[in-house]
């Protein structure tokens with residue numbers, strides 16, 4: 001069973017923070033996108049290009065279900081909580097769900113060089129802000145805890161999550 005789940009927009013730092021948190025707590029790290037790539041033998045870009053987004057989303061839900069059975073800190077994909085089915089899996093798991101929140105400006109700056117987010121490529125600046133706003137509602141619905149990550153080092157964010165661990169721990173009991 002996963003011990004903690006990180007959600008948030010692309011570039012909010014789920015993979016970076018999850019990896020560091022796992023290292024700090026000597027816990028395995030699971031990254032949904034990495035699991036999808038490993039299972040399919042294709043990159044995220046290749047899956048989107050060859051099969052389309054709907055196929056990717058089905059795969060994502062399937063891999064989420066099996067990842068929830070594993071021990072560790074789970075970094076989800078940016079779109080994972082958009083599907084109601086996935087939100088239910090997250091919320092009903094009883095595992096603390098942490099929303100890493102970052103502003104559109106910060107995210108844009110972080111992902112300026114990134115070429116591996118197929119959804120970002122086709123968006124105008126305005127559409128990007130709109131998608132960000134729309135998605136935040138889903139993240140907020142699924143989250144037990146929100147941590148703002150703008151202009152903060154990953155280690156500082158991990159520290160905040162761990163110092164609020166009492167709350168997370170009591171939820172599990």
Ligand SMILES: Nc1ncnc2c1ncn2[C@@H]1O[C@H](COP(=O)(O)OP(=O)(O)OP(=O)(O)O)[C@@H](O)[C@H]1O
Nearest residue numbers: 009010011012013014015016077078110152153154
């Ligand atoms: N707190 C931070 N400060 C500065 N840069 C960061 C921070 N967190 C992440 N980054 C950088 O932002 C980029 C995206 O981070 P990361 O891959 O962890 O995001 P993500 O939330 O997992 O995105 P995705 O939903 O696409 O998987 C990386 O280049 C990473 O180094």
Ligand SMILES: O=C(O)C1=C[C@@H](O)[C@@H](O)[C@H](O)C1
Nearest residue numbers: 010033044077078079117118
């Ligand atoms: O926000 C999204 O919809 C996505 C985020 C990434 O983590 C990947 O799961 C993929 O690029 C889609």
Ligand SMILES: [Mg+2]
Nearest residue numbers: 014015033075
């Ligand atoms: Mg990631």
